[in-house]
């Protein structure tokens with residue numbers, strides 16, 4: 001079973017440990033760079049990207065401002081369509097509701113679609129304690145679950161594993177969970193995927209209860225939406241007799257038409273695809289097609305506390321595309337596990353401490369797990385000003401006990417990158433904080449929650465340009481010094497490779 | 503207080519002092535594609551996501567479907583009840599016809615070689631087919647469990663340019679499945695592999711008059 005996040009070391013400690021793991025860093029570097037290069041192309045295909053981003057931001061801000069109204073409307077439309085709505089104040093309550101619903105079916109196993117919300121509440125562990133087995137069916141989640149591991153990326157949770165490791169996990173663990181891996185399983189992705197297909201098909205075809213999250217819920221129609229690639233989501237959403245969806249209250253959009261914005265921005269931002277292979281939409285239950293019973297569990301679990309923070313509430317706009325992870329220099333080096341939360345990377349650094357509070361060492365350290373370079377804000381399809389929230393949270397933490405400075409130093413050191421580039425960091429922070437105020441946060445007349453801001457002006461030099469130039473300089477400097485040191489030992493050759501990011 | 507009342511009360515308290523946030527302005531485009539480019543773009547984008555694209559007219563459709571099934575070596579085919587009989591008129595007699603019965607199990611479906619359906623519409627810019635459970639499309643699981651899906655698109659009235667053009671034509675009360683290429687995963691070192699759980703092969707037939 002998946003381990004727990006409780007007792008995780010604070011970011012500086014965990015990041016430092018991750019830095020020593022070369023496989024992890026190599027896998028991460030390859031993955032994040034590949035995705036972000038593809039993403040730029042996918043986004044460039046839409047010349048109205050900035051307007052889609054602005055619309056997405058406005059839709060979410062409007063929904064959050066009137067969340068009570070939309071929650072009630074959603075409840076009405078889901079109920080009218082044949083679903084049953086449950087409300088959960090916190091993780092324990094949500095887990096209890098789900099466990100009771102599963103027990104009422106008389107079943108002792110469920111198939112699951114990858115869902116951040118159910119990871120956040122530790123649903124699998126809670127069900128296990130009640131004697132119910134929960135099977136993750138996303139390939140990456142399967143790898144994580146079989147490896148008794150934790151996910152490290154929102155979108156590609158097993159990004160820290162390479163094919164050899166995955167083959168070993170399948171060979172050793174599949175048999176204990178169901179259909180064993182085929183004899184002589186190789187490490188080619190096609191063979192590994194085939195082994196997962198056979199293993200999981202056994203589970204899908206007999207499953208009576210499915211558990212999912214949702215990417216969106218439409219208040220007007222009661223429609224829930226799940227976007228995915230593999231089809232495991234479709235299996236879990238349509239084959240079982242009972243479907244239970246656990247969804248954070250912030251996932252609402254008011255109208256059917258609103259989906260047109262996010263169905264354009266989410267796939268391009270996350271997997272860099274024009275559209276993900278599968279999108280399922282269901283409205284209550286349909287006779288003769290799909291589950292006969294549908295339960296929606298609306299989850300608070302810290303979201304209303306987050307909503308109450310005037311700067312931090314924008315984190316609730318997040319559509320979990322993970323674009324901010326892939327551009328983050330700190331995430332790239334520290335890896336997802338270092339954040340000690342189901343939400344890693346820049347969004348995790350602002351969301352987790354808000355959902356969970358800043359009482360623990362892990363949560364208090366997260367707002368420092370950033371260089372404030374601003375790249376996360378640039379790519380965010382709903383324009384969450386992550387650096388602004390980070391600074392705001394740091395202030396809150398410093399106000400409470402003044403250990404901010406120590407945490408900041410520790411986090412920066414642990415993230416490795418800026419370790420040997422203090423000037424880059426200093427410049428980055430200066431530029432980020434200077435231009436951040438200048439980024440247009442709203443279009444005139446479109447009133448957002450940030451009415452008190454300065455009017456937008458053009459930044460003297462777009463941050464992206466500065467970043468590219470600066471990195472280019474850094475890289476060529478790195479290469480030069482590498483050449484002059486070419487006679488050195490193997491270990492420094494390795495360092496050289498690490499230092500010259502491509 | 504019930505959980506419902508408490509959450510709603512927390513929400514109200516949380517936003518009590520928040521400034522107004524009116525509904526979104528929609529300045530973005532309704533499409534990025536001129537009508538003359540739409541069909542070509544659909545074909546390109548489907549192919550880019552490794553769907554196999556075929557083009558024919560009404561008259562050529564039965565023979566094409568027959569050829570696709572024979573080439574693949576299918577011995578059984580499921581067509582939902584609303585699929586026009588003409589589409590299957592040229593099928594080799596040894597290919598067994600399987601009914602789309604509500605009571606049939608997923609295991610039984612797993613034994614079916616190929617599925618043929620129509621669609622509600624297709625979106626060119628994203629290379630997407632949308633199925634809405636109409637009689638020519640069947641239950642959601644029939645296009646999921648078997649490994650080979652042939653989807654027929656009537657170009658004249660089923661192709662739109664963009665997602666914003668698709669939304670008003672769809673009925674949210676129906677169960678909707680948007681399909682963009684065959685099932686795929688990139689979870690292993692980001693290598694794309696087709697067909698982890700859904701059909702490994704998606705063939706799209708664009709029918710023009």
Ligand code: SF4
Pocket residue numbers: 269317318319320321322323324325347376379380381382383384
């Ligand atoms: S914060 Fe923005 S970029 Fe990051 S995952 Fe959320 S929506 Fe995507």
